[in-house]
Structure formats: structure tokens, C-alpha cells
Amino acid sequence: MDRHSKETQGAMPSVVIAIPHVGDFDLVNSCIEALRKTQYDAFSICLVDLASTDCSLERLVQTHADIRIIRHWGTGGLAGAWNAVLRECSEPYVVLLNPAVRVTENWLAPLVRLAEEVESFSCLQPKI
Secondary structure (H helix, E strand, O other): OOOOOOOOOOOOOOEEEEEEEOOOHHHHHHHHHHHOOOOOOOEEEEEEEOOOOOOHHHHHHHHOOOOEEEEOOOOOHHHHHHHHHHHHOOOOEEEEOOOOOOOOOOOHHHHHHHHHHOOOOOOOOOOO
């Protein structure tokens, strides 16, 4: 289905926000807590585990049971992990977010709105 089809017009397009995880519970947990304040109804969070070896992934799953987990234990590092996310996620929009980033409540809607208005855009970044 095209992201601009009649079925999606008027509704907020779905967005998945993917965060890489290499084993730092506090960093990723803080990022997820900030994301939970996002003023946008149609988003989900996906944690991309890059072969973490500590217990932080289990702690994150226990703390945030609703997040999707993609395990990327293959080659390619972070770029390979992002490619795995883009292959697995069916949402019309995917945000690739560094876990050190702290978003504000209203960061996502303007990006989605711009992506919806300008079809030729394939990559957007908020002002940092």
C-alpha cells in the first residue's frame, strides 16, 4: 500500500522508531522514557540488539514489555542493523534514532507531516 493511499489519508501514518542496543541499559532506557512522551499516536519502538552480552536487553524487555526486539547478530555493524530494521518493519516510516538523542514531545509530527507533503523526500532529520 502506498503511503499516500486513500486508506491512510486523514489518519496518522504509522512510524516505528528503531534504537540500537549494544549493552547500556541506562542510556537506552532514558531514550525510551523520553520517547514515551512523544505527542504522536501512531508510533512504536523497536530495539535493535547488536549482540549485547550483558543482561541489559532482558532488563529493557522487562521494563518496556511493549517494545519490539530485532536481534542483529550478523555482520555489518550498525549499518547492517539498520538494514535489518528496514527489511523487517512494514510501517510507512522508520526513524533510526541514536540512543543518546533526547527528543522533545512534539518532534515527530512535523517530520511526518513534511514527509507526507513532499513525496520526493526519502530521508529527513530534525534540527539538532
